[in-house]
Amino acid sequence: MIIWRDAVVESLGPAWPGVQEVRARITAGSSEPSSSAAGASAPAAGASAPAAETPALAAGAEVRALAYTALVGTPAVGDRVTLTCSALARGLGTGGYALVAALPDALPADPPAGPGHLVKARYTPLQPLVLGVDEQESPDHETLREADDLAGMPVVVADLHSALPAIVAGLRSEAAALGLPVPRVAYVMTDGGALPAWFSRAAAGLREAGWIAGTVTVGQAFGGDLEAVTLHTGLLAARLVLGADVAVVTQGPGNLGTGTRWGFSGVAAGEAVNAAAVLGGRPVASLRVSAADARGRHRGLSHHSTTAYGRVALAVADIVVPTAAGLADEGAGGYGEADGERGGEHGGAGVGAGGAGGDHGVRGAYDGELEREVTLAAGDLCTPIGRHRFVPVALTGLRAALEDSPVRLSTMGRGLGEDASPFLAAAAAGRWAARILAPVRGTVWHLALADDWALAQRLGAYAMSTRGARLADVGFVHASSADQVDGVANAFYADLASEGAVALEIDADVLAGEGIACVLEPGDPRDQTSQRFPHVYGEVPVEAVRRALPWRGTLTATLGG
Structure with missing residues (x-):
């Protein structure tokens, strides 16, 4: 289950809040799997290769590793470190990092005595003890004890962590266009991906740039500005403690999927819709869209969105459906004018679209064909077929908003230049959330x-x-x-x-x-x-x-x- 290595820190890499990157040279590790002991049966056919057969983890090899300083302390050059390398050996989504499990010769000092009795990553060797914003010892306990209402706060829900900066970019851009004050945004991080919030350089960068007011880690996730037991108390803390105008809910980095209908961590997006609705928020569903994903189940509108919002979400949400009208005019890889049947009273193009051919035009473009695919699939989630509200949102101007992001945009290894569509779709959800903040009255x-x-x-x-x-x-x-x-x-x-x-x-x-x-x-x-x-x-x-x-x-x- 775990591949262990001993190593020595050779040099220090970048650091960001809660994290120190190191380069470490492996000195020792298991040379054979434990099943090689006398009398042990041979590995089953098709089983993973033994760790000793991974040259990148052999003695003398150098690896990049992350140390979560609040858990293991801050490493220095020359320190001996104990690494876990299982995901690195398998090439899984850790960003190419091993993880520092301990500094055996430089254990951190005991933390000072203080309040807090929430245990996260429970019953694992590195379970942290944190102060929950909702527990009795918290100064905010009384605020949250009987809290039950988000007062209509927009809660933007997304499948992937990479949607976070794009949502906030769209929100800020539209708020400026409406003449609104810059909205105060809270990121509510669920526990489907990375558990430590510190792993997300995007969240750290957005916090540093003032784009988010803070992170609330819920469930087993930890390391946020606030810790909460459940998504429900996390949302209430976002509103009542951080003073958020808008909350964005998504998992941390490291989406998990198995290629099955139900076996992916993004099902939690549907549960987030339910939580937001039951607390009197306004759920806004950001769609997972791609023009460049080679996997058919994720090309166009991902099955993660149709399953989470169509089957798991039992409350009504605003399904934000991107429309590409005008994108080609600004070089964002769209097309000039929709020629479908859904016209507009005010002279603009409607939801229906004509446009480019089967290659989606510019690589990763949100063009007319992709819009048709997404619109048809999203339409099945909305009334009169489904339960949700169909909300078409034009993408014009959002490419420029995305380019202003203070953090790098990347999803599934593709940036804005390789596949703009997922980021544009997420920014459209942010644009809609800003409009909700300024309703027409009278x-x-x-x-x-x-x-x-x-x-x-x-x-x-x-x-x-x-x-x-x-x-x-x-x-x-x-x-x-x-x-x-x-x-x-x-x-x-x-x-x-x-x-x-x-x-x-x-x-x-x-x-x-x-x-x-x-x-x-x-x-x-x-x-x-x-x-x-x-x-x-x-x-x-x-x-x-x-x-x-x-x-x-x-x-x-x-x-x-």
Whole structure:
């Protein structure tokens, strides 16, 4: 199970919070597997090669290793170290590192006596004892003891750790476009990947750059700014202790998968949706997308997303579906204009897409073909087929936001230049979270065909997006502020007789009370600087319509002015 080696530190490498990298020369190790003892049976056919047959781990070989200083102390040149090398020997996802299990000649001093009785990585040799933010000895215990509500905080959920910086990049970019203060972000790290938060140079770099306010490690994960027993208390701590406006939930580095339907650590993304929802947060599902992954189950929309959100998540989430309109114009590997059937009232391209051929155009591009694949697969997760809300978000401008990241972007060994699509999809989820932070309040207007409104009154809710397009096709209901209504009417409804349309006066506060988002978005998704209009993400309940007035050509005339 574990390959052990003795080694001596030859030199020190980079250091970051909680971690010291070293180069160590192996001095000794097991020359034969223990099964070679007399009377032991031979290794089974197909079993892994004995460690002694791994030249990279033979005596005299040099390896890179990580020492978690809070666990084993800080190594110095010349120190003898005990290494574990199992994952390194198998070429698994440790970044090419052995791990320092002990400095046998330089054991760290006992920690000072203090509060904290949470044991993480329980019953392993390096189980740390930490102070939990939620335990009785914590100064925050009273804050969390009866806490039960995230007050609608957006909780962005992702499968892979590599999505974290991209989500925050999209969030910050959109917040700036909306004129919002920089959102305060908490990273809630689950225990499906690396257990020590210190392993993540991305999290450390984002913290140093001020992009995240802190990390909350939950479950068996440890090493965050705050420690919590469960994801639920971790989310509450993010909101109530760190003061987060937005939480991002994903596992640490080191995703585990077996090539089976259920055998992957990312199923926890679905459980995170449930936790966020039960606590009164707003779950935002970031999709795992790739144009360059050679594995069919991960190309396009990964089966990890469809399983986690489609089967594990039992609560409703916003499924953020990236749309590529305008990407080619900014050199981000997309295409210029969608030509599908989902059009827009405000003159922009819709969700449907035309575009490049089967090679996805530029390597790793989020182009028209990839958009179609992702949209179709994500559509099965959303109403009326699935339970979730379909939220199309344009990618225009997000490539530049990603290039501003203070940490390197990499997923499955591919960077932004090799496969931009996973990072763009994650940034789109961040963009949507920012829009949730600035909901439209008060009154919005919508022009409806008289027949569509009559049907809504019979059904109890209005489910059209705009003239001739259903909510299910577009993802949202087009609306307008009072000073935008006449322009929309002149562009799209001028041919109707006065009795053919009605102006719906919609109470956005009632929508918010029903969990229906009403946000400001660019009228033309290809141009993020274009005029913004209110978009309603859900059916409009009849009781949210204050008045339905026959349209008289202008809003002033309609109101009798």
